[in-house]
Amino acid sequence: MTSDPFVQMNNISKAFSGNKVLQQVDFTVNRGEIHALMGENGAGKSTLVKILTGIYTKDQGNIYVQGKQMTFSGPKHAEAYGISVIHQELNIIPHLTVAENMFLGKELTYGKTGILNRREIRRRTAEALTNLGVHDIKSEQLAGELSIGKQQMVEIAKALTTNAELIIMDEPTAALTEHEIENFFHVIKKLQADGVSIVYISHRMEEIFEICDRITVLRDGQYIGTKATPHTSFEEIVKMMVGRELGERYPARNHDVGEVVFQVKNLQLANYFRNISFSVREGEILGVAGLMGAGRSEVMEAIFGYRKLDRGTIELNGRQVVIKHPRDAVNAGIGFITEDRKSKGLIIHASIKENIALPNLRALSRYGIIHKRKESQLISELMQKLQVRATNEMQEVKSLSGGNQQKVVIAKWLAIQPQVLILDEPTRGVDIGAKKEIYTIMNELSKKGVAIIMISSELPEVLGISDRVMVMHEGKITAFIDREEADQESIMTAATGGA
Structure with missing residues (x-):
């Protein structure tokens, strides 16, 4: 990781029908950094990401990509500048194959004929899944027949085919097994070594402290702070997120069970x-x-x-x-x-x-x-x-x-x-x-x-x-x-x- 900023968002504000959902939020992601974006549900994380990728228009503030001020018109525009998103809610079309899902909207053809190059689509799909360490998903399988965990792996592989320089991952491991998560973390570390930046949105504290370099916390639409992971603690991050000490994570189980x-x-x-x-x-x-x-x-x-x-x-x-x-x-x-x-x-x-x-x-x-x-x-x-x-x-x-x-x-x-x-x-x-x-x-x-x-x-x-x-x-x-x-x-x- 370097201290060279890939994306800088300064003083970002957004309101819907007079309801302020973001208020003067700052967020900076360095090149080759795995940066956690944390906060309770409704803290403004998704809104901030949607403003960055052009889904929402900001009311106030500036966005810089590699030092150049930018305002994207939508996700495709952002993708052209190296920013890709893996959404929490899967965007899989169940009646299409895995390969067709992977290259939907960016189909490969034979020259200018408009005829799909299905062999190349299948080859690149298999290559992307292999790079993720996934060997039990076939390119010709119907996506709807896959488990939720496997559908998530297809989404991750799909994002990696865009040659993105910044990948935003929203709860990417929510439906994955321990083995799939281990493979996934290996891929993330490889991407980081290649200079790719990752914005990692997750509620799984153990993952955050294992994989992320820095943590930025939002609360009620406001920027609370950014901490280097080695120099903070679970308790400190929780207090930043909820504004109070959370106490024990699990309630005491002290009653007798019946028949x-x-x-x-x-x-x-x-x-x-x-x-x-x-x-x-x-x-x-x-x-x-x-x-x-x-x-x-x-x-x-x-x-x-x-x-x-x-x-x-x-x-x-x-x-x-x-x-x-x-x-x-x-x-x-x-x-x-x-x-x-x-x-x-x-x-x-x-x-x-x-x-x-x-x-x-x-x-x-x-x-x-x-x-x-x-x-x-x-x-x-x-x-x-x-x-x-x-x-x-x-x-x-x-x-x-x-x-x-x-x-x-x-x-x-x-x-x-x-x-x-x-x-x-x-x-x-x-x-x-x-x-x-x-x-x-x-x-x-x-x-x-x-x-x-x-x-x-x-x-x-x-x-x-x-x-x-x-x-x-x-x-x-x-x-x-x-x-x-x-x-x-x-x-x-x-x-x-x-x-």
């Missing part, structure tokens, strides 16, 4: 999982760990009725329940917070109010007519409890930050007062302050007797919040580990098929 309330026996779904049997006790948090592709999400989707089981039984309070559709699960008292909130967890163009009310219409209505006051009271209470940052309950969910979208997903399932709550990657893309709020809510629910199942790819999270850990590998359960005996080594050993 078994939820149990599954011999669940099987061809090509995904087999012989899955486990139970969850009243007030227990069962963490579910495993590498990407282990079958964790598929098991929970089958329990909830998203997928049709080949065989197996599900019992609640000692009685067998038949779940053929998600409505059957909801009626039985089972809630499910999916990992893919955009396509499965939310109606993205609907309001906060509509999203929360939807699974609760039976409780909110009489003779088919919604009780408006009861509905408004429920929405208000949940938004306040989860501290959803929004203008009002009628704001469209698509306009919220990722963390606030996740809070809306959690709110709608809290409203049904479930006996069993399944959470699949509940804190993915959520800031450190909101993470603790979610952990606290989980803790409070478990104290009230709710049986909780939590899938997470973050081992510190699994260890910090779970009473017991179930580990899966290639569609099978390989271990149950009690809280007192669980550590990262024992979980990873089981997750990779070891004893």
Whole structure:
């Protein structure tokens, strides 16, 4: 890394409808630097990036690229000057192949004939994926058939094909396995050695301190400061982000669990999982760990009725329940917070109010007519409890930050007062302050007797919040580990098929 600035943003301000989202923010990225941009959801990180790449127009301030004052008209214009973005929300077109996604908008042709050079497109796609250390994605595969983690790797490879000098990465590892993250970090270090600058946006503190040279923190649209990573600490960065000491990351688990309330026996779904049997006790948090592709999400989707089981039984309070559709699960008292909130967890163009009310219409209505006051009271209470940052309950969910979208997903399932709550990657893309709020809510629910199942790819999270850990590998359960005996080594050993 050198002290030669590649991008300088000075006194950047932006307001939407009179609401100031950025106020005189400074941000400088040096050539060959890996620079973390941090802040709670709604702090202004995404807005700053969109101003840099020309999606939004700044109200005030100056942008310099390699010393030259610039104002980009859009992402393509920014890309022409060596600035590329990997967005948090995937831009994959599912019915196109991996190769077609990689070169969409920059197709390779035979000279000026306009005929696609598919062989060269496939070759360059394979080369880009190989450079990332990815060998199990084929260029002719349909992108929609890939897991979310593999789709993310395609997005990363796509950005690397632009020969960018500055790559902005927004939560790039959110859906990646430990092995994929290790390969990804190797690629980042190689890019840095070649003089490429990286803006790294992530809520994963461990990653920030492992990979980044400097950290810039925004809070409530204002620039708080920039710290060299070796000269700061986790606690200092958290205090800069939230404006206060956060205390312990995970709430104390000090209550007794009750009897078994939820149990599954011999669940099987061809090509995904087999012989899955486990139970969850009243007030227990069962963490579910495993590498990407282990079958964790598929098991929970089958329990909830998203997928049709080949065989197996599900019992609640000692009685067998038949779940053929998600409505059957909801009626039985089972809630499910999916990992893919955009396509499965939310109606993205609907309001906060509509999203929360939807699974609760039976409780909110009489003779088919919604009780408006009861509905408004429920929405208000949940938004306040989860501290959803929004203008009002009628704001469209698509306009919220990722963390606030996740809070809306959690709110709608809290409203049904479930006996069993399944959470699949509940804190993915959520800031450190909101993470603790979610952990606290989980803790409070478990104290009230709710049986909780939590899938997470973050081992510190699994260890910090779970009473017991179930580990899966290639569609099978390989271990149950009690809280007192669980550590990262024992979980990873089981997750990779070891004893």
